[in-house]
Amino acid sequence: MEFHSVRLDIPQGANLILGQAHFIKTAEDIYEVIVNTVPGAKFAVAFCEASGPSLIRVEANDDELRRSAISNAEAIGAGHVFVLLIREAYPINILGRVRDCFEVCSIFCATANAVEAIVADSGHGRGVLGVIDGNSPNGVETAEHAAQRHEFVRKIGYKL
Numbered sequence: 001m002e003f004h005s006v007r008l009d010i011p012q013g014a015n016l017i018l019g020q021a022h023f024i025k026t027a028e029d030i031y032e033v034i035v036n037t038v039p040g041a042k043f044a045v046a047f048c049e050a051s052g053p054s055l056i057r058v059e060a061n062d063d064e065l066r067r068s069a070i071s072n073a074e075a076i077g078a079g080h081v082f083v084l085l086i087r088e089a090y091p092i093n094i095l096g097r098v099r100d101c102f103e104v105c106s107i108f109c110a111t112a113n114a115v116e117a118i119v120a121d122s123g124h125g126r127g128v129l130g131v132i133d134g135n136s137p138n139g140v141e142t143a144e145h146a147a148q149r150h151e152f153v154r155k156i157g158y159k160l
Contacts (some may be wrong), residue, residue, distance in 0.1 A: 002121045005132070007114070008072045008083070010141060011064055013079040015091050015112045016072075017084040019133065025083060029041065029101050031059040037097045041089035044069040050079025050125070062087065068114065076117050078126040080105075092158070109133045 010016045021030075025046040034043050044060030044070035057075045065085040074082040082104075086094065098104060108113030109115060113134030119126050135142035141149070151160045 003129075004119045004121065005115045006075045006119050008075070008117060009068050010112060010115070011068050011085065011087075014065060014068075014085045014087045015089075015110065016115065017086070017091055017095065017098060017110045018105060018115070018117060019082050019084070019098070019107040020080050021082050021101070021106045022080055023103045024049065024052075026101075026154055027057040027059040028081065029103055030084060030098060033097045033101050034084075034089070034094060035095045037158065038089035040132075042087040043085060043089075043093075045082055045084045046070050046080055047071035047082040048073050048077070048154070053084075076126070076128060078119060078128050078152040081128055102159065121138055 008016060027045050030045045034041055042062040042065060043064035044058065044062055047057045049055050049057060056070060058066060058070055060069065065087065069083045069085050073081065095110050099107060108128055109131045111133050116132040118129045118131065120129050
């Protein structure tokens, strides 16, 4: 078995959700989740089939995000994995609804950070073992850091 670290491309101003699902209609159903949750969001979802023709199924309303979602799905190359890229919405706005999608089995990450998928290749197929999301911690937050965090989430409208 071989292990690979696959660095994922997140276009400027976008966020990524990487997950695993299980059925041919995953891309369509995730599309519906996004437009029904944040109608103005720009996004693309690429889903890797694991049987039959084993194609990457794609739904999108943004060409740049579509190209990047396909490129990421190709680089990972693991069956039943989906790559969702979004703009004009944040994962916190849609993650619960994505998890509730009938086909979705698990979410590996939701991020705008530099992220790598750790992929195992058995010779038969590939699977995502996990992710490396962002940086390692530099320490524990101080009272000043906590105040900055509180101010930030209020500035962007997530707290009163």
